[in-house]
Amino acid sequence: MQRDFLIVGGGVVGMAVAYGLARAGQRVSVLDESDDALRASRGNAGLTWMQGKGAGMPRYGELSLDSCLAWPDFAAELAARTGVDIQHECHGGVDLCFDADEAEVRCNEYTALQGASPRLASDFRWQYLEREALLTHLPGLGESVHGGTWSPHDGHCNPLYLLRALYAACQMLGVEIRPATPVNEVRALGAGFSARTAMGSVAAERIVIAAGLGARTLAPVLGLSGAVRPVRGQMLITERRPIVPQLPTPQIRQTASGGYLIGDSHEDAGLDKGVTLEMLQVLAEKAVRIYPALRDARLVRAWGALRVMTPDGYPLYEESTLHPGAYNLNCHSGITLAALHAGALSQSLLDDRLGRDYPQFSGARFDVQAY
Template identity: 70%
Template sequence: MQSDFLIIGGGVVGMAVAYGLARDGQRVSVLDESDDAFRASRGNAGLTWVQGKGLGMPHYAELSLDASLTWPAFAAELEARTAIDIEHECRGGVDLCFDASEAKVRQRDYAKLQLSSRHLAQHFRWEYLDRQALQTYLPGLGESIHGGTWSPHDGHCNPLHLLRALHAACRSLGLEYHASTPVLSLSPCLNGFRAATPDSEFHAERVIVAAGLGARNLAPMLGLSGTVRPVRGQMLVTERMPRVEQLPTPQLRQTATGGYLIGDTHEEVGFDKGVSLEMMSCLADRAVRIYPFLRQARLIRAWGALRIMTPDGAPLYEASSRYPGAYNLNCHSGISLAAFHANELARAIIDDRLEERWSAFSGARFNVPAHC
């Protein structure tokens, strides 16, 4: 039986949209690669974040803000359906500033962003706090930290539990999931689209490319933009430690099990997802600067992962004008935007109104003709 939708990619972006489609009664099949693929969904800090999103692109800031407001209901829905605790908390977050110069730039950028649209002016809340004021939110903060921006919209979750819950929820709704099934080519056919894999072919009325870095090759086959590149992030995790009531930051956060997750690097190194002693040392030094008590903590793991980055850093959502029924979804904020992907974005795709509703995120903004 032919599916209504064929989704290429089983990461957080693809599975969140798949969940929204399947929940609405659509017949969905997902083709995923093997575990040795470049998986951003398994190599991130799990932040559900608003701060810093959309500087220079207010639509992205609005999208991030609205997604954060719907995240609690989305998390509760997933947990009720699957009994998997995704460890979501939304008690606010802090983005640290390490010196006065950084603090000045941050406040200027946020003030400008807040004035860039009526929606942000009314709903985006933030405040710059000096180190002393931050002690309420970040007990144990190091003396050399200048301050940071606080916002009530930020939170975090367990990204591996989120991905597991999305897969479980989709299976309960009848989704067909095909692991270790890399797609070699995509093409239109008489009744929709064909995906060729090493062992077989799959057909569906409509197709969604949510393949992360794989979109570089697959999306142009359907007249869609493949303008994404890898940006490496390295991470460290400490041993489990007593829980402290601290808000998350992009630089580090304590997980539900007690370990501190340390990261926030951006490296242009192509497809190298390894780790380097130099960067691990920098991360450890910064972590100790933030929380001096971590000097005594043992590090138990380090890893690198590749983010998916568009030329301007904002999401890419587009429908093919050359092959109606083909869509391309790509972003590096798959965790933060998961609630939006499962709800509004999935509904826009079902109604075939993706470009109408989210034209600001089309690949056309990169001056790359989507029909070529």
Template identity: 40%
Template structure:
């Protein structure tokens, strides 16, 4: 614990692991300070989508950032496989948001049009498709399906295997993973950061706060801010069944192991020790209305998880003016943006500064008012 590091990453979930892996591949001496697997982290409850659809309404830079991440995911999966031998199960042949009934179809079409019409919008290639085309691409959909949107950039992965691959890759790169070491205090003294943990102090030239919702407490210690608005979500998993779903949906996907995952609830309750049966029932009902044959499958498990969610839903990437070398990263889309975190954010941290366009788009200054959003977007 007396070793000094180039960078200490606080948080060992998908976000922190991706950044730490990226720093390790750049030759940096890195420590990951983590609460460990005793914590029910957000990474264990995610839906594992690599998703561009609907990202960025109100902040076009987020669309551009997400499109960039989707384009780099093949490279990330290949590098992890070559380094660790682990196939993260990336399937990226496009995804759907299905609508039930004409009213839903109309609302979805309006959202697609609004995204296309935003000033500074990036071409996210999302388009509306009628029910007949949906039926051709997704055999077995039910009669209530009225159509939906399709984006060829969308896909999904095996998120637990991705998490394992990042950690195996970190070990191979010499990154020190230090579990059961939650950070209780941060200070910058003598040109370095000192991080207090139950197992002793860790010192580093730079730090990255990637601790999810806990960033809200840690960031002010180094002159940063992380205004968060976490929500709870629930997931249902069915027994394995024969392959039937060639594309993921925003609320339903078949994993590479054959199970079906159903989810997308958003609740204000922040207790992840139980699920709400009423919400579970609504999710299951919608799933079987989309694919009627799902009604015959058994549910094998269900759980809830707390989302890491910045207050406005968009990522936060920032650096401290008062504590040079301190960075904060917060986002909901830990899977989708993993390639950007591994390749782009890690590169910027290694260089000692975030690029101005990134800060202009995603700094917490945007919470000061609409006039605080500077720049036309990060490309």
């Protein structure tokens, strides 16, 4: 039986779209790589985050806000379908500033963003709070932190539980999921598309490339952009500590199990997903600067992962003009945008309106840029 959609990539982006399409009654197949693949899903802190999104492209800020607002219902729906609690909380978040100059730049950026978008001017809520005012949100905050921007839209979840819930929900809806099945080649057929794997070819009426860094070789074959590159992020987690009512930050957050997840690095290291003592020391020192009580906490794990980044940092949502029915989805905010991907964006795919609904995010914008 030929499927309606073939999705190449079983990370958070691909599985959220698979879920949205299957929920709409589509027959979907997902081809995924092995567990040792260069997975961006390993390199995130599970933030559902509006802050910092949209400078230079206000539409990205609008989509991020839409997804953050949709996240509570999205998480509840997944839990009701699968019984998996993805530990989503949305009580607000804080993006820290370590000095007055950083604070001024941040506030000017957010003011300019709201000035460029009537939607964000009315709906994006934020406030700069100096350290003393932040203590109610971040008890134990270090004295050397200047302050930070607070927003009620930000939250966090357990990204591994999110992926588990998406897989479970997709299986319940009849999605065919083939793990450990890397795609070697994609082709446009007379009617539909096929993907060649070591276990044979899989065909479908339409195809979605959601393969992260794999898009560099797969997408151009179908007239889509392969302009993505790896950015390494290193992360640390501490031993379990007593739960403290602290809001999440991009620099550090306490997980539901009590460990502090630390990570805020962006490195051009090619395909090297290892860790370095130098960067781990930088991350640990920043964590102690934020929460001095962590000075005596034991670190139980460190790891690196390769995030996917486009030349301008914004998502790729595009349809092929050479081969109608082929689509390319890529972003580095797959957790934040998961609710959007499972909702409005999947509907755009179903209606074959991706290019019309998201024209700003086509890879054509890179044609005049050096990469």
